Amino acid sequence: MAERPYTLLSCGMSIDGYLDSAGQERLILSNEADFDRVDEVRAGSDAILVGASTVRNDDPRLLVRCPDRRRERVARGLEPSPVKVTVTCGARLDPHSRFFTTGDGEKLVYCPASAGRAARARLGTVATVVDGGARVSMSDLSADLAARGVRRLMVEGGGTIHTQFLAEDVADELQLVVAPFFVGDSRARRFVDDGPFPFRPDRPARLADVQRIGEVVLLRYALSDRFEESA
Secondary structure, eight states, X not given: OOSSOEEEEEEEEOTTSBSSOXXXXXXXXXXHHHHHHHHHHHHTOSEEEEEHHHHHHHOOOOOOOOHHHHHHHHHTTOOSSOEEEEEOSSOOOOTTXXXXXXXXXXXXEEEOGGGHHHHHHHHTTTSEEEEOOSSOOHHHHHHHHHHTTOOEEEEOOOHHHHHHHHHTTOOXXXXXXXXXXXXXXXXXXXXXXXXXXXXXXXXXXXXXXEEEETTEEEEEEEOSTTOOTTO
């Protein structure tokens, strides 16, 4: 068993690096062709991870949408969609959100020990609550997922989670889609926060592939020597 899963970060952003607008309405950063590509990546993953803010703000289902891909997973003895994973500091999650109520697969909630009792009281009937110690690190979380049989992990955000995986240097690939417009509002959420990132001007990440998908562009970056060229 690998020490951690093959970890792919998936993100869409504006030209100026924002994940969303500052308003209430969700900003669409991609198109149907790219959504289908993301669905294919999901179908090939064992688990999908998003942060608690994404669960609260976007109410995502995180399911494989294509019926053929769902059937192919079932034929391989898997659930139709991957395991869902989230990370929370204070367990402020609604057990009735679609993260918990859709899909038949397992749901995992990682939280610090200080929030464990509250998390189990609120979410224990809809998810498995995992004690992440004093502070949930992405390195420890990844090792725990590997021990649970997760070989491929897809991380779909948001910005805080992407920052943590990158700063801890526990990601193998970044799939970054750039939308053809600017947000231009510093109140909006950026792709990442400040952090001690391993990729700097003197050690740049390797751009492995560029693909135009309609009016958006997909950039694939290799973040480790485990990067899979043919993925």
